[in-house]
Amino acid sequence: MTLKAQKFFSNRITTLLVSFFAALAPLFYYASRSSAHVFLDTALFMGFSRVVFWLMLANAVFALVVAAMRWRVAAYQLQQPKWLSALSCAAFTITVFFAIVNIAILCVMGEESSPIVWRSMAELLPFALAYIIAAALAFFFPSVTNKKVRTAIAVIIILIAVLTVLFMLYPPVYFDFLSDPMVIDNGEGYSVVFATSAAGTGYIEYEYEGQTYKLYDESSGRIRGSSTIHSIAVPYEHLDNNTYRVGSMRVFEEYAYGGRNGRSIISDDYKFFPCTGEDVTLLCVSDWHTRNNKAKEAISHLGEYDGVLMMGDAAPGLQYESEAAEYIVKFGGDISRGCMPIIYTRGNHETRGKYASQLGSALKMDRYYYETTHFGDYRFIVLDCAEDKEDSHPEYGGLVDYKTYRTGMTEWLEGLEPSDKKTITLCHAPSLFIEEDLTERAWSKLDELNSGLLISGHLHQCYLDRESEAFPVYVDGGHSGGDYIASKVTLSSEGIALYACNMDGDKVIDEFVTWK
Ligand SMILES: [Fe+2]
Structure with missing residues (x-):
């Protein structure tokens, strides 16, 4: 040296x-x-x-x-x-x-x-x-x-x-709403979901048929106070064409005897409009992977819409509640402004991380596969691909059992009855599930249920495939190479118009699919 x-x-x-x-x-x-x-x-x-x-x-x-x-x-x-x-x-x-x-x-x-x-x-x-x-x-x-x-x-x-x-x-965080609420159609009613910058209570207030309702985010009477995401189940008829507001009280700590609370906040009034009739225009977003602002830039070129399809993959995983708050609830609130319904389809990246198992209860969704007939004159069948690899893959740390879950979902799907309503299927992955036999059974049943289109994401590409399945498959776009592609799905009695553009407003796709 x-x-x-x-x-x-x-x-x-x-x-x-x-x-x-x-x-x-x-x-x-x-x-x-x-x-x-x-x-x-x-x-x-x-x-x-x-x-x-x-x-x-x-x-x-x-x-x-x-x-x-x-x-x-x-x-x-x-x-x-x-x-x-x-x-x-x-x-x-x-x-x-x-x-x-x-x-x-x-x-x-x-x-x-x-x-x-x-x-x-x-x-x-x-x-x-x-x-x-x-x-x-x-x-x-x-x-x-x-x-x-x-x-x-x-x-x-x-x-x-x-x-x-x-x-x-006293965590040095100013207590406020992160965004407008998002109103999820969970198939049985609405989940009104909003997030605050620190933990606290959550409630919704509205008047319905002369009565005032104040419903809390609670469990068997005990108000939840330790979460930054708040969700309240509300019947369809209570919210449709009605005005509501949400509120929260900051909670520093909950004790067995007493507690330590902070300030209370209440939102402005929101006027909520459901999707009704045959002519329905929907915003469709997928795979934003934490790029909320890029997605919003592409969305700004798409004009007005009546409802939102959130097709999943909000972040690389859900390790913390704050990721779900920022990339699902805040994003959903920003793009729906609390005044229109959202259908949320779980992406495979929302199945990862220690918070993933809590997301369903945070969003008041009993499960991620369901059907809703409350979105205009249409029937939406929502499927959950869960993950895109075998359960034994090291990325899941031995903590998933999606094969059993997808088997149960396929059995549920096979139990659905045909409907007079025109039907659209939503699933994050365009190939549905990783099990060939389950996927075949699902395609066959969806065909029998007269599904006119599958809307999906996952591939970070935007295209319409009219040939490879019994009905067309639309892959929505999402984040790719620094750009973002968002879509507008316009439903009418004749068919489905699909239009997508990127962050500069350049047209990526403009197609029309007629009903079967
Ligand atoms: Fe994905």
């Missing part, structure tokens, strides 16, 4: 910074676990990602010991020996290597998944601060001789501790 290099690695500040970044590496890497690790394991071997984590942790301890020796051992305070400089150089090199690994992971994840990493990092922040404070007090603070610097460090540490406690008790 040259003298210059030895001097650099002997520097006390260098050892301090290396120990800091060495500790940051496993923290960041751990925060990326929900989006990145399974791909590392699949590419190499199962368990590889855990090996990397423990190596990063070992390096953090190693770098801390090296720095502590430089700062605390009296003999090394003035002059660092060569062997300690060599150890310091090793800690520096390994830390740089792990930093590159983390940066590569962040780049590969891109804009879709990186917010989850930052959210996960924020969750780990109290642990990180505790580590920094403990390490600073144990190893570095006692070595600072300058009185002013010592006072400044002490003040900063006390300030961090006080702010941490304060922010834990």
